């Protein structure tokens with residue numbers, strides 16, 4: 001039984017309807033049709049009208065609407081009266097949906113037309129109007145055009161340029177002159193060098209120090225002024241980083257002061273450790289140390305896997321009674337072999353280490369994932385297992401500072417870092433855990449610490465005597481070009497770099513088959529002994545063309561290399577700098593050519609210019625220049641194909 005009686009307006013057309021239900025159904029249908037029609041209209045308006053016109057129309061519509069409002073309102077009330085349930089539903093939905101839309105507008109989230117369509121289908125034109133009026137300013141053009149919701153609504157402000165600000169020590173380095181020849185310093189002018197060492201230098205043809213040596217040697221000597229066992233004023237000496245071009249004489253910049261400081265030692269202990277990335281480099285530095293240690297009590301040892309582990313172990317230390325006695329003052333090592341000796345407790349004692357030298361430091365930072373540095377540093381702290389004669393000066397791991405912990409003098413450990421491409425990335429340098437570092441660099445920064453326009457993160461110095469060229473070519477012409485360089489241009493000795501050992505080997509075979517060129521290859525295909533012999537032959541001028549992988553790109557010092565050819569363009573600028581740095585060494589002049597395919601040109605030239613190259617010139621080799629060699633070259637190619645087939649057949653047979 002009904003509690004209330006509600007008289008309903010049934011509408012003009014519905015008078016003839018029979019039942020309440022059918023009448024309300026008809027009304028609902030009509031309403032929905034109307035709503036759909038409006039949606040369609042509004043959608044076509046959105047698509048056709050430019051935003052301003054659309055906005056005008058809306059305002060007009062709104063004005064008209066306020067005139068019609070009473071009428072509409074009455075109509076609506078009539079409808080509501082016609083159907084008791086539906087209006088309630090509509091109201092609920094309308095409330096909810098409107099609230100939702102408002103929320104979105106408040107949150108700067110535009111309401112999409114699709115969403116509006118769905119919602120207004122239920123709630124009628126009021127909702128649609130409200131959405132349109134409320135959101136017309138907020139809806140981005142994109143939304144209107146695409147119908148997609150754009151999240152965020154952030155202002156598209158131009159991003160301000162960020163200037164790199166380096167830590168002071170990196171921003172204001174001690175400057176090293178780039179011009180070697182113009183800034184030579186007589187050996188005798190450097191204070192603190194013993195006459196014995198000066199004589200030795202003269203004996204080896206060194207009468208003047210290069211700029212990097214003239215800056216770094218006094219700095220290292222100064223840090224050891226008060227003797228081997230304590231730093232200046234009793235404090236730990238500052239670590240030293242050196243960034244100077246290839247061939248500028250960095251090796252002597254650490255060898256000479258280390259020999260000078262250690263010469264005064266009484267007991268033989270490992271006091272200097274030089275770590276280098278490859279066996280060849282270790283061998284080279286070992287040779288220089290040995291030369292200048294000759295005639296002093298100092299003993300130099302190499303741990304780079306040239307000898308067996310047992311042989312290396314035997315040369316490290318010996319036991320006299322129960323006491324261990326070190327047999328080396330200076331050790332030159334590769335990181336892998338060094339860590340092996342530390343792990344296997346082969347008798348390597350680093351507790352008295354005074355100098356830790358890291359050459360090719362940027363490369364060594366890259367190999368830091370092997371954590372070799374932390375293991376070496378750990379090994380320099382006293383293990384406490386074996387009481388040493390020098391234990392009074394032994395190092396203890398950093399801990400809380402107390403009066404007691406400060407009283408015994410701490411044996412200082414100083415790190416010396418060297419590279420032609422030393423990173424300026426403080427994050428990477430942090431891995432070296434440097435102590436109040438001091439930088440010597442031929443790269444200049446601005447006084448305020450910001451980096452000058454040309455000085456980006458990967459901007460380096462090139463040797464002054466270097467002239468760079470690039471040769472546009474195709475893949476098939478490359479072998480002919482290199483033969484042209486050797487046989488016609490007579491630029492030998494040439495050091496030619498490929499990007500893989502397979503490429504180096506193929507080119508070597510091809511050149512051999514072509515004939516008339518003294519060629520050799522240098523890569524990990526060869527044994528250590530073979531590589532050593534090859535370098536020796538090249539040094540002695542027995543090889544016209546040395547085809548190498550990047551195994552010879554870093555640090556290798558072969559005097560008299562006239563020309564470097566990048567047969568394959570290097571991928572990274574550091575690789576380029578080290579490769580071309582095998583010529584134009586020690587203030588001499590040299591040529592560097594890079595063969596470039598059309599697709600490589602733009603990217604490569606940009607990379608080199610960004611790295612601070614003074615300029616790279618285009619060198620075109622005309623086809624006519626190569627014509628005379630083509631027939632012989634074709635025959636060599638065919639022979640090479642047959643040789644490869646034969647090798648593969650032999651392999652399959654095995």
Ligand SMILES: Nc1ncnc2c1ncn2[C@@H]1O[C@H](COP(=O)(O)OP(=O)(O)OP(=O)(O)O)[C@@H](O)[C@H]1O
Nearest residue numbers: 208209210246247248249250251252420555557586
């Ligand atoms: N003061 C000097 N007088 C004459 N020659 C020197 C002097 N110092 C170094 N040299 C010679 O210069 C050449 C290059 O030196 P070194 O190998 O130390 O360069 P580098 O800076 O370490 O190069 P890279 O970065 O390629 O390793 C060597 O042959 C070395 O003998």
